[in-house]
């Protein structure tokens with residue numbers, strides 16, 4: 211793994227003050243990342259759709275100061291100082307300072323907001339960390355104007371990964387693979403890459419309606435969750451299966467096989483939860499309404515001859531996936547039937563998006 215490529219050799223410019231704002235997306239995995247080793251190396255390759263509407267917007271103001279041994283920053287979330295988010299960001303800066311030594315020369319003021327409610331149960335670490343990574347890369351580009359766009363994306367994904375694994379998949383879009391896989395050209399354990407093959411048109415603008423079943427705090431933090439895979443009796447088979455599923459998914463995406471897509475995506479979601487059900491300690495992260503929704507989706511699919519399917523994160527919310535061409539039938543079904551199983555009838559319409567945007 212060539213991590214030395216990300217250590218800057220020369221910084222050409224002297225910059226006293228700079229400010230950058232990035233909007234970066236959330237993503238939803240089709241083949242799941244669950245299990246990692248140090249430092250943030252995934253046990254299997256994963257692939258996700260980048261989302262369009264669920265995003266984080268982050269501004270970082272950099273002002274030059276004496277060089278210190280650790281990063282100096284203040285953090286505001288939706289306008290308010292957030293002490294409780296600081297340890298995660300401090301740990302992130304510690305991890306990346308080898309690759310971004312210039313951050314030690316600046317005081318950083320970070321202002322962040324999400325397009326989705328913070329307590330929605332939607333993971334904000336992917337979009338949150340990728341936004342910070344893009345701001346750091348904007349500063350690096352100012353300090354060293356010769357950097358290519360390709361390098362900036364690659365290193366931003368590399369940095370974001372060190373903050374949160376799935377954040378490595380939140381720089382580009384519409385489909386990103388993270389984790390070395392023999393059939394995905396250019397794939398790597400240390401950064402995400404765009405799915406390198408032509409994707410069938412049925413998967414263009416694919417829809418993702420996020421049903422907010424449980425908006426409470428996460429029952430299992432991702433760190434605890436990933437650690438459960440260390441002593442898990444089914445771990446090795448799961449990692450092997452995920453890599454095989456990525457091979458299958460690659461073919462499905464290229465050929466446009468919706469039925470096979472549905473089968474694989476739902477199986478991945480249920481397997482992720484099966485890993486949690488069968489770990490020790492064990493967790494049930496679905497709620498009764500998660501199961502109600504799944505059954506309603508299956509019934510709708512069978513009776514309406516639809517290509518609707520679901521996936522899950524490490525929580526109770528349901529992501530409803532369907533082709534754009536089915537919006538006219540699926541959206542009323544979501545509004546009239548599935549919304550009843552959501553907390554306060556809340557859901558978010560989203561679709562596949564294209565990645566980080568500089569504002």
Ligand code: DP6
Pocket residue numbers: 238239241242243244250256333335373374375376377432433436482523524
């Ligand atoms: C279930 O990326 O949140 O969403 O690397 O510890 O920050 P850390 O974990 P995180 O794990 C996400 C797991 C998942 C599946 C996925 O997105 O692939």
